[in-house]
Amino acid sequence: MKKTLRAGLPLLGILLGLSGCGMVVLDPAGYVAAQQRDLLVISVVLMLLIILPVMAATAYFAWKYRHDNLEADYQPDWHHSTQLEVLIWSAPLLIIIALGAITWIGTHTLDPYRELTRIEHGKVIPQDTKGLNVEVVSLNWKWLFIYPDLGIATVNELAAPVDTPIDFDLTSSDIMNSFYIPALAGQIYTMAGMKTQLHAVINKTGTYKGFSANYSGAGFSGMNFAFHGMKEDAFKEWVRKVQAKGDRLSRKAYLSLRQPSEDVPVKYYSGVDKNLFHDIVNRCVEQSKVCMNAMKPGEAGPKETELGNDRESVGANHANGNPARRNEPSANEPEGSKSRSQSAVPNTLKQEKRDEGGSPGAHATREGDNGDGAGNASGSGANTNGGGAENGGTKEPAPTD
Incomplete structure (x- = not known):
């Protein structure tokens, strides 16, 4: 008896500790959390329709066909029952279909990107x-x-x-x-x-x-x-x-x-x-950084821009240019849109090339007006949308020997 009590003391301590924990998931204060609670309860109940009968049948057969029960039925040639097969396969199949339907509806209804229609x-x-x-x-x-x-x-x-x-x-x-x-x-x-x-x-x-x-x-x-x-x-x-x-x-x-x-x-x-x-989203809070949504295709990404102020680290010499900085909201954004995307200001990049002898080479000028871009993610994935326009410049051929 004493050994049993000693063995139960750790379990009692755990239960006492858990008694102070709130069941906030099952007692939510918001409409979205309440719907998630309902999904959780419905899913558990449906799964219990399989688990409880299986556990009960396991205990029943273990007791009925125990070694010392000489009155138990003995049917060594029994191997098939159509009624039992139908029950065993149809019940789980129906429950899986129900769970799938609930999951599909709940996934779309509770999409975090979807605006609420009810409070x-x-x-x-x-x-x-x-x-x-x-x-x-x-x-x-x-x-x-x-x-x-x-x-x-x-x-x-x-x-x-x-x-x-x-x-x-x-x-x-x-x-x-x-x-x-x-x-x-x-x-x-x-x-x-x-x-x-x-x-x-x-x-x-x-x-x-x-x-x-x-x-x-x-x-x-x-x-x-x-x-x-x-x-x-x-x-x-x-x-x-x-x-x-x-x-x-x-x-x-x-x-x-x-x-x-x-x-x-x-x-x-x-x-x-x-x-x-x-600017936090586009990694350009510092004055020296170029906003991600102001970059043209082919320019360096955010990892390179964070290495320092050296413009060569982003794949181009910006020493004589004025990189795009903070941007105002796009005038072309659809009315009522929740997006906080921004449109970039015009950006002019000038690059001077020199030949091996050090004499001035050709000059290339590129002017572009970058479109806006914003990154969205849900769950375990992310979608990034952006747009841009670029006006091509002129480039003179370098002199040859």
Whole structure:
């Protein structure tokens, strides 16, 4: 008896420890998370229709045909039953079909790039409803939240009014990460040089935990933040507090914030430099960098541009040129588009070639107007779309001996 009690003590300790864990996945506070909870429950129930009968039959046959049960039926020549075969194959097949249909519908309905049409079951979003736009940047090892429509930013704290659609645009400054608020919606990856999206809504007031769900280095375990679901008046008061207490998030301040740090406290910014998120996505926050969406085909990618200010490292001599920098939103972007793509300013590249003797050679001039580009990713993949136009220049043949 004592041995049994001692053996059960570790299990009791584990159960007591787990009793303090919240079942937030099964008790969500947002409409998207609630639909995911429903999918989880339905899938488990359907699978239990197979698992429970199999486990029960295993226990039943083990008991009935035990060694000392002399009254059990003995049929050594039995080998087939049509009725049993139909039952064994049809039940799992029907369940697999049902699971496949649910998965297909749920995958499209809960696509993180798909805008919400309801804020909860049976409650359609009015057409004149204005959502909350939030730009998310995962840093080492903290979270930066920019509110472009409000002109504020925060570190490791996020807030939103209840029953208001939230449109997240996400990227990473460096290492791939995962943005996850279990009470709000499913996790979504953040990746450097591209933008992912997530649409969600919070339906209950409260403070919920958000964190990184993807290992990203030494400070990963402390990469947490608080998400506040607030009434409209409380959210406006929170915005006023940020505007009153914070500093300005300039490019210089962002570059300082980007340095690796652990267990970073909450920080507020009362202002944000224009197009900062666009430049973070396109890897050109520094004045010396060329924006990814301003590059022409054949020019070096982001890895080479980050090696330094030496223009030869990007495959061309830009010493006499003026590389394209920050860009304004494209005037040709479709009305109502959620994309924050930018159009590049004209860029003129001049390159002087010399012959082996050092005498001036031919001069080549190329002028181009780059189109816009933005990177999108969902789940485990990414799609990058871009466009551009280039006007060819003239090139004189080099003199020959």
